[in-house]
Amino acid sequence: MTSDIMSTAQPEGRSCQLHPQSMCPAFGALRVLARIEGSHPVLASDTGCLYGLTFVTHFYGARKSILAAHLGTDELMGGEVIESTRAAIEEAAKEPGCALVPVISLCVAETGGLAEEMLPQRAGNADVVLVRVPAYAIHSHPETKDVALSALLRRLSHTESVRRDRTLALLGEVFPADPLAIDGLLRRMGVEETVTLPGRSLDDLQRAASFAALAPLHPFYSDTVAFFREWDIPVVGGAPVGISGTYAWLQSIGSLLQLDPVVVTQVAEEERERSQAVVNAQPLSARILVTGYEGNELAYARMLVEAGAEVPYVSTSIGADPLVLPDETWLRSRGTQEIVYRKSLEDDIAALDKYSPDLVLGTTPFCAAAKERGIPAMYFTNQLSARPFFLSGGMAATLAFIQQTLDGKPRYEWMQAFFTEATDA
Amino acid sequence: MPSIVRDMPETSSYWAAIWTLGTLPDVHVICDAPIGCFNLAATAVPDYTDAIPHIENITPSVIRETEVNTTGTGPAVKRVFQDLRDEGLLDNKHLIVVSTAESEMIGSDLTDLVTQLQPGARFFHSESLTEDEWTGRDRILAWLWDNYGAENAARMAVEPGVVNIIGPTYGCFNSASDLHEVCRLIEGAGGRVNMVFPFEARLSEIAELACAQVNVVLYKEFGQTLAESLGRPWIHAPIGMRDTTAFVRQLGHWLGTTEEAEAFIQHEKQTTLQAVWDLWRGPQGDWFASLSVGIVATGTYVDGLSAYLGEELGLSIAFTVSRPRRSAEIETEALRALLHARPPNLVYGSMNEKIYLSEGGARQASFIPAAFPGPIVRRSVGTPFMGYRGAVYLIQDIVNRLYEALYNVLPLDSAYAPSGVPIPAPSVGAKRGNLPWTSEAKAILDEALENLPYLARISASRELQMRVEAVAQQRGFSEVTPEVASQVLVSQGK
Numbered sequence: 036m037t038s039d040i041m042s043t044a045q046p047e048g049r050s051c052q053l054h055p056q057s058m059c060p061a062f063g064a065l066r067v068l069a070r071i072e073g074s075h076p077v078l079a080s081d082t083g084c085l086y087g088l089t090f091v092t093h094f095y096g097a098r099k100s101i102l103a104a105h106l107g108t109d110e111l112m113g114g115e116v117i118e119s120t121r122a123a124i125e126e127a128a129k130e131p132g133c134a135l136v137p138v139i140s141l142c143v144a145e146t147g148g149l150a151e152e153m154l155p156q157r158a159g160n161a162d163v164v165l166v167r168v169p170a171y172a173i174h175s176h177p178e179t180k181d182v183a184l185s186a187l188l189r190r191l192s193h194t195e196s197v198r199r200d201r202t203l204a205l206l207g208e209v210f211p212a213d214p215l216a217i218d219g220l221l222r223r224m225g226v227e228e229t230v231t232l233p234g235r236s237l238d239d240l241q242r243a244a245s246f247a248a249l250a251p252l253h254p255f256y257s258d259t260v261a262f263f264r265e266w267d268i269p270v271v272g273g274a275p276v277g278i279s280g281t282y283a284w285l286q287s288i289g290s291l292l293q294l295d296p297v298v299v300t301q302v303a304e305e306e307r308e309r310s311q312a313v314v315n316a317q318p319l320s321a322r323i324l325v326t327g328y329e330g331n332e333l334a335y336a337r338m339l340v341e342a343g344a345e346v347p348y349v350s351t352s353i354g355a356d357p358l359v360l361p362d363e364t365w366l367r368s369r370g371t372q373e374i375v376y377r378k379s380l381e382d383d384i385a386a387l388d389k390y391s392p393d394l395v396l397g398t399t400p401f402c403a404a405a406k407e408r409g410i411p412a413m414y415f416t417n418q419l420s421a422r423p424f425f426l427s428g429g430m431a432a433t434l435a436f437i438q439q440t441l442d443g444k445p446r447y448e449w450m451q452a453f454f455t456e457a458t459d460a
Numbered sequence: 461m462p463s464i465v466r467d468m469p470e471t472s473s474y475w476a477a478i479w480t481l482g483t484l485p486d487v488h489v490i491c492d493a494p495i496g497c498f499n500l501a502a503t504a505v506p507d508y509t510d511a512i513p514h515i516e517n518i519t520p521s522v523i524r525e526t527e528v529n530t531t532g533t534g535p536a537v538k539r540v541f542q543d544l545r546d547e548g549l550l551d552n553k554h555l556i557v558v559s560t561a562e563s564e565m566i567g568s569d570l571t572d573l574v575t576q577l578q579p580g581a582r583f584f585h586s587e588s589l590t591e592d593e594w595t596g597r598d599r600i601l602a603w604l605w606d607n608y609g610a611e612n613a614a615r616m617a618v619e620p621g622v623v624n625i626i627g628p629t630y631g632c633f634n635s636a637s638d639l640h641e642v643c644r645l646i647e648g649a650g651g652r653v654n655m656v657f658p659f660e661a662r663l664s665e666i667a668e669l670a671c672a673q674v675n676v677v678l679y680k681e682f683g684q685t686l687a688e689s690l691g692r693p694w695i696h697a698p699i700g701m702r703d704t705t706a707f708v709r710q711l712g713h714w715l716g717t718t719e720e721a722e723a724f725i726q727h728e729k730q731t732t733l734q735a736v737w738d739l740w741r742g743p744q745g746d747w748f749a750s751l752s753v754g755i756v757a758t759g760t761y762v763d764g765l766s767a768y769l770g771e772e773l774g775l776s777i778a779f780t781v782s783r784p785r786r787s788a789e790i791e792t793e794a795l796r797a798l799l800h801a802r803p804p805n806l807v808y809g810s811m812n813e814k815i816y817l818s819e820g821g822a823r824q825a826s827f828i829p830a831a832f833p834g835p836i837v838r839r840s841v842g843t844p845f846m847g848y849r850g851a852v853y854l855i856q857d858i859v860n861r862l863y864e865a866l867y868n869v870l871p872l873d874s875a876y877a878p879s880g881v882p883i884p885a886p887s888v889g890a891k892r893g894n895l896p897w898t899s900e901a902k903a904i905l906d907e908a909l910e911n912l913p914y915l916a917r918i919s920a921s922r923e924l925q926m927r928v929e930a931v932a933q934q935r936g937f938s939e940v941t942p943e944v945a946s947q948v949l950v951s952q953g954k
Contacts, residue, residue, distance in 0.1 A: 051543040051546070051547055052543075053519050053540065053543055053544065053547070053549075054498075054519060054520070055495050055520075055522060056499075057495055057499060058496075058499055058500075058504055059495070059496030059497070059499050059500050059504070060495065060496055061496060062496075062504075080561075081472065081561035081588065081589055082468065082470075082471060082472035082561070082588070082592060083471050083472030083474050083475050083497065083500075083501065083560070083561055083588055084496070084497070084500075084561060085465065085468035086468045086469075086470065086471035086472070086475070086505075086833065087471070087475075087496075087497075087500030087501060087504065087505055088500070089467055089468050089833065090500075090504075090505050090508075090811075090833045090834075091500065091504050091505070093467075093811050093812075093815065093833070093834070094508060094835050098815050098818050098819075099815070100466055100467055100796070100812075100815060100816070100819070101466070101467055101468075102464060102465075102466050103464070103465050103466075103468065104462070104463065104464060105463040105464065105465040105468075106463075106589075107463070107589050107590055108589045108590045109463070110463050111565065111589065115461075115462060115463065118462045119462040119463045119464060121462070122462035122464050123462075123464045126464055126466075142494055142496070142497075142561070142562045142565070143561050143562060143565045143589070146528055146562065146565045146566060147565065169494075170494040170495055170496035170497070171494040171523045171524050171525055171527070171528050171562065172524070172525050172528075174495065174524075398503075399503060399507055399513045399514055400503060400513055400514040400516075402513070403513035403514070
């Protein structure tokens with residue numbers, strides 16, 4: 036074999052990286068863009084790509100018809116990429132209530148070249164916004180949520196907006212009840228309005244620059260955060276997760292928004308007591324691997340550790356980023372031995388061999404591997420995103436779910452034994 | 461010509477290739493793909509179409525910017541090959557490298573490179589930028605035969621009574637049930653099932669396809685080229701009572717088991733098919749001719765359901781759209797408009813048609829899953845569309861949906877239905893009892909009813925009438941005017 040292919044050596048201690056784990060990266064952008072009211076996305080891509088992305092959007096995104104410029108050999112070689120995309124934009128703009136046509140340019144369109152200046156800025160009553168998300172260049176689906184959101188903000192937000200005191204923009208796709216709970220608590224501290232991005236409202240995007248502060252709930256919105264910093268909008272560190280995290284977060288918001296410190300401390304302490312009571316009522320005693328690909332795995336690990344669990348291994352699809360660093364530091368100082376970014380299935384399997392966990396929160400292939408060993412396992416994406424997570428209420432819901440799953444161990448063992456027997460017979 | 465597509469209803473030949481190869485346990489595939497084409501086709505979608513955690517014997521080359529802009533995909537494929545080999549994942553496996561739209565886009569033809577990786581390794585150019593999943597499946601099945609089976613075929617002796625089934629692969633709607641039923645029919649006709657290729661086969665045994673006396677091609681969309689290559693008589697799998705009876709007879713004729721086949725048909729009439737005879741003789745059968753049906757599915761299902769439901773049972777087939785679409789059929793835009801404006805009682809289709817019914821507010825049409833795309837588990841073998849059991853399952857399902865529709869149109873006291881729109885109470889002093897309708901107003905009501913499917917009309921006629929009269933009475937009118945009628949009726953769902 037020639038030498039150009041001998042770079043197979045892995046970083047020390049890390050196994051082969053054969054099966055990287057992420058949904059198609061473009062899906063993150065498509066999901067965010069399909070869920071906005073009045074938004075009718077146009078994809079530019081080939082048959083297989085359109086089929087797959089439309090499928091998962093109809094499963095996880097929205098009950099929304101998806102138009103596309105269909106790019107096959109004829110269109111790509113015949114220089115009809117722009118023509119087809121423009122035609123699809125015109126069609127999308129005719130949908131009832133259409134106010135936004137995001138154009139999602141995917142691998143083959145990006146490789147072939149899709150010139151932004153050849154696309155209209157407006158169609159019908161809609162703004163047309165190009166979002167470039169080739170899967171070969173962006174390596175995980177959480178990160179394309181950031182690409183999509185920052186593209187929308189660049190184009191739609193009214194940057195000359197008057198800054199409004201005591202208002203806060205929350206950043207991250209979260210369980211719908213979470214922003215309500217957060218808003219309720221913040222109002223008691225004196226906050227007058229919160230908004231959650233990315234959400235279902237175009238209006239919220241337009242007003243984004245009018246908020247007094249930004250609070251990222253997820254750590255992979257680096258471009259979006261950079262926008263807010265450019266607008267001189269301060270960014271709150273951390274997130275309202277767990278006991279200490281929530282307390283610190285509420286205090287930061289109090290000081291950034293110049294709220295009454297006495298009231299803030301009172302609200303934060305009450306919330307801390309409630310969170311502590313949740314942990315006291317149902318402390319965890321288990322070894323858990325947190326190995327999803329949603330980009331918020333470190334925050335979940337942190338909550339589990341605070342509740343008493345041992346989390347020796349955390350892995351995620353996103354790359355290392357300053358926004359993740361506080362959680363990483365926190366976890367490492369409390370016993371987490373490995374934190375793997377841009378993980379592959381092989382990393383997770385190696386951890387399964389090494390740590391013999393009581394519970395796995397992971398991707399579907401990895402959960403299947405854990406269940407084949409009789410270990411309780413939950414698909415992180417479907418199960419954890421479907422429950423409240425933030426503040427004491429989210430903590431109670433998430434910990435109850437974790438405990439319930441741990442209690443189900445005999446069922447996992449019975450299934451494993453039953454089907455192993457069947458295979459051996 | 462600009463090329464626009466709405467809700468892409470069928471996938472590419474790359475997906476077809478890996479959904480075919482993935483079923484063969486002694487194959488390992490390297491897909492020359494970015495992470496997305498690997499995740500979607502090998503995990504995210506088959507999770508929900510085939511109810512499997514993921515396809516295990518496939519590894520991506522992971523095309524990144526370097527491969528696109530600088531090196532091409534050759535070095536990445538070599539790296540993946542070495543890792544797989546070193547991990548022992550290629551032991552006793554046939555290695556096949558498959559191109560994707562993106563690798564084709566950058567012109568990555570790895571034919572020469574792959575044959576050098578290990579003896580027997582091959583490159584399959586999936587033509588994913590050009591071909592759809594149907595052509596793709598047909599082509600790779602024939603390619604597998606040409607590359608791994610044909611040279612050993614001469615050594616295989618044809619065994620009397622032995623039958624192959626060609627199809628399914630992953631991603632074939634309802635395949636577990638249809639396959640199970642077709643196996644039963646073959647055995648009933650006096651045959652013995654040899655290979656189910658590729659779904660229950662190993663690539664190393666492919667030459668044994670030559671042992672069969674007859675081949676059954678499960679679908680019209682693919683498998684025919686392989687069947688022709690095998691040079692034996694072949695037949696498509698049947699849907700409906702007439703087609704199934706002809707199928708069993710034909711097999712009996714070819715296999716020399718006519719007596720067995722006839723006895724099986726007789727026995728089925730007295731057992732399995734009794735349910736159809738009973739429903740036909742009972743009150744259920746009287747509804748059939750009043751029911752309208754729309755079908756969006758593979759050509760196999762469209763032809764089979766049209767023949768069975770339409771010709772044999774007398775339901776009225778409102779429209780059909782095949783996958784792949786036939787030139788005389790309506791395009792997606794027209795299909796969507798039709799489902800918005802005037803949906804039939806029963807709509808067989810995919811997630812796409814389900815969404816169009818939701819968009820149009822079609823509460824009275826019954827959606828019946830019959831095609832991909834769309835998440836659905838069909839791993840139980842009890843839901844066939846094919847064969848005699850399929851004839852029973854299809855009509856049983858329709859009758860149960862009728863019962864459901866009837867239940868939903870029975871009046872429910874509005875005090876118990878907080879989510880429903882209550883019929884407003886007449887204001888004090890307003891005229892009570894039935895109001896007279898102007899002829900224009902009556903025409904508006906008739907038109908609204910005409911757009912509803914049969915059955916829904918029965919109770920809707922009363923309910924819509926009450927709603928309009930209630931509003932008219934509330935406003936103190938002494939008759940129903942066209943204005944009131946159109947105002948109220950325009951807001952009604954279908």
